[in-house]
Amino acid sequence: MSDAQGPAVELIDVARRFVTPDGKAVAALRDFNMSVARGEFVALVGPTGCGKSTTLNLVTGLARPSRGTVRVFGKEVDGIDPRIGFAFQTDALFPWRNVIDNVAAGPLFRGMAKADAMELARKWLARVNLSGHESKYPHQLSGGMRKRVALAQTFINEPQILLMDEPFSALDAQTRVLMHEELMALWQQNRSSVIFVTHDLEEAIALADRVFVLTSGPATVKNVYTIDLPRPRVVSEIRYEPKFIEISHTIWNDLREEVQRGAAAQERAA
Amino acid sequence: MTDALSADAPVALPATDHEAEARNAARNHRRRVLFWRWFILALMLGGWELAGQMGWIDEFFYSRPSLIAVRLWQWATEGVDGISLWYHLWVTMEESLIGFFTGAIAGVLVGVALGRNRLAADVFSVYIKVINSIPRVVLAPIFIMLFGLGLASKVALAFVMVFFVVFSNAFQGVREADRALIANAQILGASPWQLTRSVIIPSAMSWIFASLHVSFGFAIVGAIVGEFVGSRYGIGLLINVAKGSFDAAGMYAAIVIIMLVALGVEQIMTLIEHRLAKWRPAPLQETA
Numbered sequence: 001m002s003d004a005q006g007p008a009v010e011l012i013d014v015a016r017r018f019v020t021p022d023g024k025a026v027a028a029l030r031d032f033n034m035s036v037a038r039g040e041f042v043a044l045v046g047p048t049g050c051g052k053s054t055t056l057n058l059v060t061g062l063a064r065p066s067r068g069t070v071r072v073f074g075k076e077v078d079g080i081d082p083r084i085g086f087a088f089q090t091d092a093l094f095p096w097r098n099v100i101d102n103v104a105a106g107p108l109f110r111g112m113a114k115a116d117a118m119e120l121a122r123k124w125l126a127r128v129n130l131s132g133h134e135s136k137y138p139h140q141l142s143g144g145m146r147k148r149v150a151l152a153q154t155f156i157n158e159p160q161i162l163l164m165d166e167p168f169s170a171l172d173a174q175t176r177v178l179m180h181e182e183l184m185a186l187w188q189q190n191r192s193s194v195i196f197v198t199h200d201l202e203e204a205i206a207l208a209d210r211v212f213v214l215t216s217g218p219a220t221v222k223n224v225y226t227i228d229l230p231r232p233r234v235v236s237e238i239r240y241e242p243k244f245i246e247i248s249h250t251i252w253n254d255l256r257e258e259v260q261r262g263a264a265a266q267e268r269a270a
Numbered sequence: 271m272t273d274a275l276s277a278d279a280p281v282a283l284p285a286t287d288h289e290a291e292a293r294n295a296a297r298n299h300r301r302r303v304l305f306w307r308w309f310i311l312a313l314m315l316g317g318w319e320l321a322g323q324m325g326w327i328d329e330f331f332y333s334r335p336s337l338i339a340v341r342l343w344q345w346a347t348e349g350v351d352g353i354s355l356w357y358h359l360w361v362t363m364e365e366s367l368i369g370f371f372t373g374a375i376a377g378v379l380v381g382v383a384l385g386r387n388r389l390a391a392d393v394f395s396v397y398i399k400v401i402n403s404i405p406r407v408v409l410a411p412i413f414i415m416l417f418g419l420g421l422a423s424k425v426a427l428a429f430v431m432v433f434f435v436v437f438s439n440a441f442q443g444v445r446e447a448d449r450a451l452i453a454n455a456q457i458l459g460a461s462p463w464q465l466t467r468s469v470i471i472p473s474a475m476s477w478i479f480a481s482l483h484v485s486f487g488f489a490i491v492g493a494i495v496g497e498f499v500g501s502r503y504g505i506g507l508l509i510n511v512a513k514g515s516f517d518a519a520g521m522y523a524a525i526v527i528i529m530l531v532a533l534g535v536e537q538i539m540t541l542i543e544h545r546l547a548k549w550r551p552a553p554l555q556e557t558a
Contacts, residue, residue: 096547137549
């Protein structure tokens with residue numbers, strides 16, 4: 001890391017096309033430019049199916065750009081970077097491992113001694129308030145608890161870049177707010193760069209420093225909004241502040257157009 | 271019975287009564303099932319015995335439960351033609367077990383290897399389909415010719431019976447592994463080998479176990495068919511000899527032995543599976 005001040009993640013003129021099983025080429029991204037500073041929390045919002053998740057896959061190295069460059073800490077992405085953590089939309093806990101083995105998975109994969117990994121996992125479970133549930137299996141936990149295990153599993157690797165793909169979309173509204181608080185508390189300590197993909201505009205504003213509004217697919221950045229709400233934020237309260245409502249209104253006016261266009265495109269395709 | 275289902279009802283029922291009632295209902299249900307099971311068994315065996323005694327069916331061909339029991343007792347205490355029944359049984363079990371374990375291990379290894387390697391899977395799938403279309407028992411004479419009358423030919427037959435079942439399930443299980451789990455493990459830092467060991471194989475495990483349940487039966491089929499075609503010992507040989515001497519009771523007795531062994535192994539397999547799959551949600555308890 002020679003340039004300690006450079007951005008954590010850069011996508012420069014990126015395009016991503018893929019071919020569907022029935023042979024049709026589909027463009028997911030075009031002329032996509034984004035730069036995320038170190039320690040910055042960025043949210044991507046856009047209409048459903050516009051290619052938001054694709055950006056994350058490009059950063060992990062699980063997918064390659066068809067054109068353009070993706071850089072992580074100034075170096076072009078080439079395989080999975082160990083400094084990256086990923087929070088999935090679906091349940092990605094290993095159902096055959098109990099809670100503590102799930103949390104310890106990362107360190108164990110990376111070659112930490114078993115005893116140390118268990119010790120560390122216990123510490124992280126305490127941090128997400130799940131002490132005492134170590135030997136339960138995922139199916140025995142509630143949706144919110146599973147998400148907390150998943151967060152501990154991700155954060156235990158101390159990622160410098162955290163990619164989140166609609167991680168809380170499957171939760172009910174109340175649990176989701178609790179998870180926002182949990183995430184803010186963890187992020188406050190770890191201060192990684194975060195790219196948070198969501199279709200929930202309020203979630204994006206409440207959490208992020210900057211909100212990127214994407215166009216309907218193939219996605220490109222339409223506008224970027226800086227959210228200058230002070231930190232630390234109380235996520236459960238912030239949505240009632242006048243300033244929040246004002247920002248939310250501005251961005252929604254911008255986003256609505258794309259959502260309508262995206263919905264129309266999907267109906268045509270169906 | 272609808273009472274027992276209303277556990278979620280907002281009106282709080284006196285809990286103890288309610289639970290006791292559900293317990294009683296469950297116990298009664300179990301008893302009733304057990305009663306009917308024994309009753310039907312007694313009815314069938316009794317009917318068979320009676321029909322034989324009264325001459326409604328020809329004893330020479332159909333035998334009778336009591337004659338079969340006597341033959342079993344004779345075999346167990348005196349042996350068959352000077353060789354202990356247990357030795358015959360052991361020979362068949364040895365063939366089946368070796369065939370089963372080698373077939374299952376090879377099936378899992380090849381299934382996982384091909385499931386993980388797209389190119390190899392596409393290349394070999396056509397050959398596997400061709401070989402799989404051969405009814406396995408026709409290989410028996412060939413194996414006898416190749417490997418002789420001893421253990422090896424029966425093991426080979428049991429092996430091919432087991433291998434394809436386990437292989438195709440392991441292969442399918444690997445292919446069905448959840449993409450999100452794989453991506454998660456990779457990002458958490460799993461190497462390809464760690465990924466196979468701690469994600470791919472566990473998620474294929476329920477598929478593999480489903481195949482192991484049926485394939486032990488196949489292993490026994492392989493061993494016995496091999497013994498029919500040519501052997502010096504084994505339960506298959508007993509059946510063959512009994513057939514040759516028109517000893518109906520002997521044939522049925524051999525079937526009973528095989529049945530008991532297969533049931534026992536099935537039980538053991540279920541126990542092992544439950545132990546390995548303790549992470550899976552328990553099936554919903556039926557209340558009524």
